[in-house]
Amino acid sequence: MNRESDLISLSTIPTAPAGFKSGFVGIIGRTNVGKSTLMNQLVEKEIAITSPISQTTRNRLRGIITTKEAQIILVDTPGIHKPHHQLGKILVQNAKFAINSVDIVLFIVDSSVPAGGGDHYVAELLRTSPNPVILGLNKTDKQPSDYHLLDKSYLTLALPYDWPVIKFSALTGEGLKPLQKALINHLTPGPYYYPPNLVTDQPEHFIMGELIREQILHKTSQEIPHSVAVVIEKVKETSNITCVFAAINVERDSQKGIIIGKKGNMLKAIGSAAREQIQKLIMGEVYLKIFVKVKPKWRQSSLCLSEFGYRFES
Known part of the structure; x- marks a missing residue:
């Protein structure tokens, strides 16, 4: 019995209507900033595993969001960190490769703590990116009431490059609609890359x-x-x-x-x-x-x- 699940349906890809937008969005950041949680929330299905342990994501996993006006292909990447073995080198190199192989870079940070060396390192990698970069301040649900200094530590990363900044919580879903809208606004006209009912390209x-x-x-x-x-x-x-x-x-x-x-x-x-x-x-x-x-x-x-x-x- 060869059952095709709804998750990986191979239905025909339709022709996109006039004005339809599409493109690939690379979710980039250091480890444990909530990249996989964000992807699961946006596609409304658990396709990426999550854990409080760092370096959870190992493969470049694609999540697919299709609306009436656009198709966003999210590319979840391993957290950028200092590698200590060959596997770590592969993960970090593949995350860096994604920066130049997508249409938009979504740079995710943990806004419940001040910007650290890892965030500055990722920002430096993105400094020469030929593609638009959006800075996403995640984990707003964990911010203290006096969060302004935390936000300021990240705004200094975005200001020199005029990156748009959007705050949200991948855990609660707060702020994700403005984030999705911003991603669509930065996309250019394009076709359906995948059938509209698909949420991931992984088997x-x-x-x-x-x-x-x-x-x-x-x-x-x-x-x-x-x-x-x-x-x-x-x-x-x-x-x-x-x-x-x-x-x-x-x-x-x-x-x-x-x-x-x-x-x-x-x-x-x-x-x-x-x-x-x-x-x-x-x-x-x-x-x-x-x-x-x-x-x-x-x-x-x-x-x-x-x-x-x-x-x-x-």
Whole structure:
């Protein structure tokens, strides 16, 4: 049975009406500023995993917003940070690559804390961007009542380049309508790039793997998440259930023990929570079988990185 979900429907792409706008918007910023939460809010579906742990996003994930007047393709990127291994180098290089491969750059910052060195570094990267840049002050819901000094620390980033500044909360949704309007205003006339009912260009298998990794991020210690790669090895569909077989790859035996947990309790908790999310994704019953494998130093191995889907974009 080859079921096509609503999420990745391959329906015909229509011809855009006169005056229709479209384009690609790169969501850029340091780690933990809420880029993935913003994407999920704007497309109104969880396609990007979120976590309080830094460096959650690893792949350039596209989210698609289609209105009567425009189609916005959001490109979520890994947080820009100082890399400590080959995987980190790939993530940062791909985020930088996105800056010059989109039509608009949405530079996201955490406005609940003052601008720091990481924000200044990203601003410097964007200084020579040939494309329009919008500075988005996220996490306004966490700002103190006396927030003016916080805002001022970010306005100094935008002022030299005359970047528009928009405040919002990706968590609550406050201010997102003005943000979406600003993005559309900066777009130029263009076609539909994707069918109007599509919310992401990623296949279901990829999102299934990300939903499993999200539960690992939430349920295990700080040490584990960065050493984990999830691979969906097989999906078998019948008329009444979808069987998903996944492998969690870690670097050390001790990490495997943590993932499995005492009497397998941690793995059961991860699997149960992930299965619920996958069922929402495909809108049907799911049997999820997870294996844990040890791949020593996979983050430093070009072969493993390629096998797990991490490579430099060009």
